[in-house]
Amino acid sequence: MATPTHEPTKARAKRHPVATWQGPERRFDLITEGTVAVAAVALLCILAASLWGSPDGGLTYPGAPASPPGQAFSARYWDTNDPSDLAQTAVQELLGGSKTAGYGPPFNTTSGASQEFIGIHPADIAKSIFGLTLPINTADDFVLAPVSRLVAPFDSAVALAVRQYKQAGGDLSPGASADQLASARQATWLNNYAKALGASGARFTPITATVPPGDYGPVPVIIQAEQRIASNGSLDGYFQGSDQQLTTDTTMGTMFFGDGTLWGTVATAQGVAGDQWGVMNELWDYPGQVWLWLYAGMYQIPALNPSGNANLDLDVGLLMILFGFLLPMFAPWIPGVNRIPRWIPLYKIIYRDHYRSTGDRRPPAHAPNKPDAEPPSHAT
Amino acid sequence: MSIPPPSPGRDPVTATTGTEPFSWVRPSPWLRGYLVRNFPLRKLLPDREPAYVSSVLYTMGVLTLAALIVTILSGTVIALGGVSFWHTNTFGAFMNSIHFWGVQAMFLFMAVHFITTFFTMSWRGGRGWTWITGVLAFIVSILTAFTGFLMMTNWDSQWIGQQAKDAFNAIGIGAVWNVMNAGQQFTLHVVVTVAVLLFIVSAHIGLIRRRGVAPPPGAEALEVPDAPAQPSVSASNRG
Ligand code: HEM
Numbered sequence: 018m019a020t021p022t023h024e025p026t027k028a029r030a031k032r033h034p035v036a037t038w039q040g041p042e043r044r045f046d047l048i049t050e051g052t053v054a055v056a057a058v059a060l061l062c063i064l065a066a067s068l069w070g071s072p073d074g075g076l077t078y079p080g081a082p083a084s085p086p087g088q089a090f091s092a093r094y095w096d097t098n099d100p101s102d103l104a105q106t107a108v109q110e111l112l113g114g115s116k117t118a119g120y121g122p123p124f125n126t127t128s129g130a131s132q133e134f135i136g137i138h139p140a141d142i143a144k145s146i147f148g149l150t151l152p153i154n155t156a157d158d159f160v161l162a163p164v165s166r167l168v169a170p171f172d173s174a175v176a177l178a179v180r181q182y183k184q185a186g187g188d189l190s191p192g193a194s195a196d197q198l199a200s201a202r203q204a205t206w207l208n209n210y211a212k213a214l215g216a217s218g219a220r221f222t223p224i225t226a227t228v229p230p231g232d233y234g235p236v237p238v239i240i241q242a243e244q245r246i247a248s249n250g251s252l253d254g255y256f257q258g259s260d261q262q263l264t265t266d267t268t269m270g271t272m273f274f275g276d277g278t279l280w281g282t283v284a285t286a287q288g289v290a291g292d293q294w295g296v297m298n299e300l301w302d303y304p305g306q307v308w309l310w311l312y313a314g315m316y317q318i319p320a321l322n323p324s325g326n327a328n329l330d331l332d333v334g335l336l337m338i339l340f341g342f343l344l345p346m347f348a349p350w351i352p353g354v355n356r357i358p359r360w361i362p363l364y365k366i367i368y369r370d371h372y373r374s375t376g377d378r379r380p381p382a383h384a385p386n387k388p389d390a391e392p393p394s395h396a397t
Numbered sequence: 398m399s400i401p402p403p404s405p406g407r408d409p410v411t412a413t414t415g416t417e418p419f420s421w422v423r424p425s426p427w428l429r430g431y432l433v434r435n436f437p438l439r440k441l442l443p444d445r446e447p448a449y450v451s452s453v454l455y456t457m458g459v460l461t462l463a464a465l466i467v468t469i470l471s472g473t474v475i476a477l478g479g480v481s482f483w484h485t486n487t488f489g490a491f492m493n494s495i496h497f498w499g500v501q502a503m504f505l506f507m508a509v510h511f512i513t514t515f516f517t518m519s520w521r522g523g524r525g526w527t528w529i530t531g532v533l534a535f536i537v538s539i540l541t542a543f544t545g546f547l548m549m550t551n552w553d554s555q556w557i558g559q560q561a562k563d564a565f566n567a568i569g570i571g572a573v574w575n576v577m578n579a580g581q582q583f584t585l586h587v588v589v590t591v592a593v594l595l596f597i598v599s600a601h602i603g604l605i606r607r608r609g610v611a612p613p614p615g616a617e618a619l620e621v622p623d624a625p626a627q628p629s630v631s632a633s634n635r636g
Contacts, residue, residue, distance in 0.1 A: 034435045036522070036608050040619040041448035048442065054456070054463035058502060062467050065501075066494030073484060073493070074551030087484030087551040123572045132567040139569030147572045265580025267555065272577070275559045284556050303497075306546065308504050308539055330567035345511075346532045349520035363516040368613035371449040375616070 041374065072303045078279075078286035090274050090283065092256070096247035099279045100221040105214050106277040107243045108236070110155040112207040113198035115276040118155040124272070125153055127195040132331035139331065151268060152192030156199065159273045160243050161189065163255045168242040175242045178235035185234065206234035223248035311341055408433050440606050449613055457510035458605075461503055462598065468499035469591065472545075476587050480579075481550040500542055507535060519611040522620060527608070530601040537594045544586035548579050558582075 075084040076094060088094070096103045109115040121130025122144040131140035144150075153159075161179060169176040183189070186200025199207060213219060213228035220227040224245050226237065246252040256270035274280050284290045289305075315333045316323055323329060348354045358364060365372065407414050415434035417426040474492045475483055483489030511531070514520075520528040547558050558577040565571035575581060612620045 034607055035437065035440060035623045036620050037623055038447045038609055038612065038619060039621055040612070040616060042445045043448045043451055044444060045446050045450075046444045050456075050459060051463070054459045055466050058460060058463040058499070059467045062464075062471075062495045062498045062502060065498035066491055069494070069498075070490070071494040071497035072553070073490070074549070074553045076552050086490075087481070089550065089552050090555055120566075123566060123575075140566050140571070143569035143572035150572045151575060265583065266575075266578040267558070268575060268577040271555055271559050274555070280556075280559075283552065289553070289556060304501055306539075306542060307501075308508070308542070328567070330563045334564050334568040342532075342536065345535075346529060348515065349518070349525060349528055355518070358516045358518045361516070364518070364614055367452065367454060367513070367517060368449055371613050371616065374448075 040371075069303075076283050078283045081283075081286075090280060091250070092247040092252040092270065092273070093250045095274060095277060095279055096223045096244055099277075100223045100226070100244060100248075101214065101219065102277045102279050103247055104221065104226045104240050104244060105211065106273075107160050107240050108207055108211045108214065109276065110159040110273070111161070111199060111236070111239075112204060112211070113155065113195035115155055117153060117159075117272045117276050118195040118198060123147075123149060123151045125149070125155075125192045125194060132328040134328060134331050134335060149192045153269070153272060154189055154191050154193050154198065155195075155273075155276075156187060157189040157191075158269060160239065163246060163252055164239055164242045167246045167251050167255060172242070175238055178238035178242075181235040182239060203234070206232065206236045209233055210236045210240070312337055435607050436603060440609070441603075443606075447610065447612070450610055454509070454513045455610070457506050457513060460506040461510055462602070464499050464503035464506055465594075465598065468496055468503060471495040471499060472587070480548060480583060484551065500545070503538070504542070507538065511535065517611065518614060521611050521614070522608070522617060524604070524608055524611055527601060527604045530597055530604060534594065534597045534601055537590060537597055541586060541590040541594055544582045544590055547576055547582040548586055550579060554579070 073086040075086055075088050076090060077084055081098065092103070106115065110118065113119070117124060119127050119130055121127045122140045126149065131138045161182070164175065165179050169179050182203065185202045185206075187203050188194075188197035209231050210228070210233040213231055213233070214226060216228070218229065225241060226244065228237070243252070246255070253270065256273070257264060257267075281290065312333065315321065315336055316329070321329060321332055326332065344351070344354070411429050411433050413426065413430045413433050415430045417430035419427040471492045475489060475496060478486065478489050478492075483493045514528070514531065543561070547554050547561070555577075558579075561576045562571055565574060565576055609620070
């Protein structure tokens, strides 16, 4: 068997870039091979497409209504199917208690929210370079602005409620910090109302929320106005259209929906939640981004403490740069790693025919230069 | 500059010797020489290969490339129909299915290819850049698939975007790369990542054609660098 040692070709720097194999050859044709490969793979994909199709979203969870292919999550869907979740989420958006409100950059200036590694906060560094690129004020953007724009002009009770609410303070500037969104007075109303909505006696329809009387200020009127525009679809239109242009940016709606619970319920029912190795499977049994197994797997490592680690995403991101990028990239030059194929010599199986045919014969000592694989043709 | 007539030592088609010096103001002769020296057509379009290449493992690279081509063609149809027409149009849905399975096939072939080239140590003999461009192709393929999943305009893409934003924001790039902005993902998917991937794959395949596949470990001596340019260049570069 040939000794598996690589003798570096001398005079590397001067070596001609083109090398020619002097051992046994066989005929083939690159163009033919390529054409056959494309045709074969095309047939394979057409076959798979005919047999299995492909998943196209739709919203399902236990007890959900039938959903047409491609249906996206919308405020309308949310309010129709779980009005209590939407109403309670809207209250948290006003209060500054939602995930979005407490997110930090690039959405708002809530401090201490961005993830850190040895004292470095990449999100804060990005903010100091690019600014707050996607400012969201959850109280204004998700509730007060759409209600003022879509309902208040046609409903004096709502207009009054919005005016009263705003007179009670609160910071409605873009990207305001979570603890500034509601004043003490507003927070009292909101906390009282949140408790009432969460109590077992609360009753919901897509356009109403019924709770016992209490010190809620103008909040119930605003929340029910929010429910109305959610249930008739105009809140979705508001999120989709900006002031001047049409938009393909779905950030606003997505951030609002993600603050609720129905959002996660749908994901879990479809097997795509984070603790289900979500990114690797697409809906149901379809394969998804299987190639992200390393990434998805890192979220399951007990040593990273997935449930209690506030910097989990950053830790995983850094580990991915190390093991998903640098390690494979430089594998041929990392001592040890580049010996693995010698220790597990699968190449002896792959090249068994070659080794058998050459047997113990020493390879020809520096074969004479063979510039061409074929005899020169008479053309040219 | 008029191209001098072919003479011994020159490539008869391009009239280059392969030793032209580089010049900033007139780089064409050097580029001609570089291309002729590194990518002679007999290497780019071969009809012979080492006997050990007749293994199914050696078809994985070309199958990856074939799946990439099928995926690009089907994807072009979906994109031409408009981002979301395939939700309601059966032809579009079928093209989407082909696109979907093309991606799965591509990654499957690529995984086998990746593992094979690792265990054959195909970076040997000055093929380090082949390996590096391969890893880059893998990473850019992942980004391409990822942005594709983000522009499906259905629940699934909403969910993936809402989930992925956390990792992007944690490492800071979320400030400029907003995975919940479907329009931005569309441009990235159909223009940027695909263009970068095609560039990397072209370099990858060009490098392989230039050097040929790596010899089996122990048979390195059977691989012989071609002679320097003169004087036999006209024979070796017969295009
Ligand atoms: C879009 C993705 C890719 C395409 C289209 C592609 C295509 C090809 C083709 C057509 C070959 C020729 C011979 C063969 O099939 O073995 C090849 C060889 C090679 N590929 Fe890839 N490849 C891709 C990704 C990768 C990856 C992820 C790696 C691993 C890091 C890689 C490393 C290599 C190496 C080292 C060779 C040389 C093989 C040898 O000399 O025996 N490639 N590639």
